[in-house]
Amino acid sequence: MPNHVRIRDVAERAGVSVSLVSTYLNSPDKVGERSSAKIQRAIDDLQFVPNEAARQLRNGVSRMVAFVAFDIGDPFFTAVARGAQQRAAEAGLRLVLAETRGDQQTETEYVALFKEQRVRGVLLAPAHDPASYLTGLRRYGIEAVLIDHAPAPGWPAVVVGNRAGGRLAVEHLLDQGCTRIAVAGGTLDIPQVVDRRRGAADSVADRSDVLLMSYDSTTRDVSAGREIGHRLLASAVRPDGVFCVNDSVAAGVRETLVAAATDIPGDIAIIGYNDIATEAAGFETLSSIRVPDEHLGSTAVDLLLKSLDHPGFADQVEFTPELIIRASSRRTL
Template sequence: MRTASVKDVADRAGVSVGTVSNVLNNPDRVAERTRERVQSAIADLGFVRNDAARQLRAGHSRTIGLVVLDAANPFYAALARGAEEEATRHNFSLLLASSLQDADREHRYIDLFEEQRVQGLLLSPVGETAARVADLAGHGVSTVLVDRDAEAETYGSVSVDDVHGGRIAVEHLLETGRRRIAFVAAETELRQVADRWRGARDAVAQEPSAGASIELVEAHSLTTLGGRAATLSLLEREPADIPDAIFCANDLLATGALQAFIMDGRYRVPDDVALVGYDDIEFASSAIVPLTTIRRPAEELGRTAVRMLLGDTASEHTVFRPELIARASTGSR
């Protein structure tokens, strides 16, 4: 069956094609009685507008692309929720993609969104982005980096001071009397992870008392399973070599670490080993041992990035300050 066209609607309603177009795009310009007649014809014919054709004519769509590192991570899910709510408030739709920390996959999604003529792009990048973003700008696509500071002044960014976050996490552990700290992480080349590691090392270096140390323990991924496996490997050490505190690069790793302690059964959190995560995902407060963590405002990151993209501030740089949330996993109640 042939799909009804704008001309079919115009013929059925007894109006011009231009009037139908105005009803679809600028209804306030059409008299109420005429508008009702056109809408009735649309309903009778089952007409669906060809938005792809409209986008081709306009040169862009009312959509925003968002590429995150891992949509399965609750932090990025919350970020996307904030971005979607803000986009909807401005009558835009959000298209979400996950790069899975794969640069080639990221580039394919950027290409796809450009082909879809998105109004703009929100990007949580895998690696360096300056050349690719400049390319997009040349094609009329504005970009805002999300959860990453920008390397250039020509485009905007919304990020978190993760060096400070790593520092306050380890300072908290040192204040509770912990001295042998393990930093459990994966994807250490990612800027966010590298910054947390740098802040953690800074905190130990500035500790006035002797005997404080920190080591990097690499997990196979930034996931619950990655945290569990890395922690179980730590627990295979001689008792004297087991750290008295673990700082994980995100809450998923810390959740896996909790599982490892329960599976092993010999050590308790926080009596024997204190544990700190990062992000303050929804699960952190309801874990079997509520998780001390560093809170990042995920939804506000998403909302701010959309406002920046759609406003006149697409070359600004907003940096949020993370916050320590102390719970039972470090002995706080």
């Protein structure tokens, strides 16, 4: 049954003016403690739900920030969203999530939907070239920040040095004595995967004694890693080191290799990317490349807030990845 409680009903129950209730709903910090308590008690008693659409229509400003990402199920993006949500809440904004699974049509439709809703801003972690999205958003007065994607001229962005991260991972495997190295997971239509593979290639550019192999997968989850693990075991040239484009793929590879009685890291050393050891069980011994995921999200919101105050603001912040060595790759040479 619909709830038709109005602001006027809340005001009457609380014994205050309608304007004071409105102020409490929009700027609670401007209302005194006693009045706030009375208004909130009336809201709870009457089960009043503010009409956000009407509030936005009156004020002309939305409190909604959209985060469009291609894989919210990836613990990395989950952590980024958590950091963005916390910072948005501190600024009086609310974060909504949209997952595209890398599908360009879905990505286009979500951006169009948020444009129609006149959201306050968009945090965009696209799987495809976002140029057309960005132009359309700004035409409607909506600012956007790119997350973990190659910066676009004239737009703020927070990025990870993925090429440097790929280089760190493979240099570590080289230091452990690996000479047949597989780069596992993803495809070349994903910018982050491209950059990580480029970094891997940089590491062996002057090493004629090292073989670098690529194992693609259409997804980048544990099941993709398991399938890659079987391919590694069946390969005529079995690698002695594996750099996986994320930790989920690395976990799947390791699971398959361990089930086949492979010595990790003695026979095959494994390193992942994103360091989700603190986010999910089973990753505690996995070497990885760490990026400050939550800080990435909060920084993206900070850039968005600045761009709201200064349209056209286009600062770009790059985070440096860090090598984290654990048992899955550490050998005694």
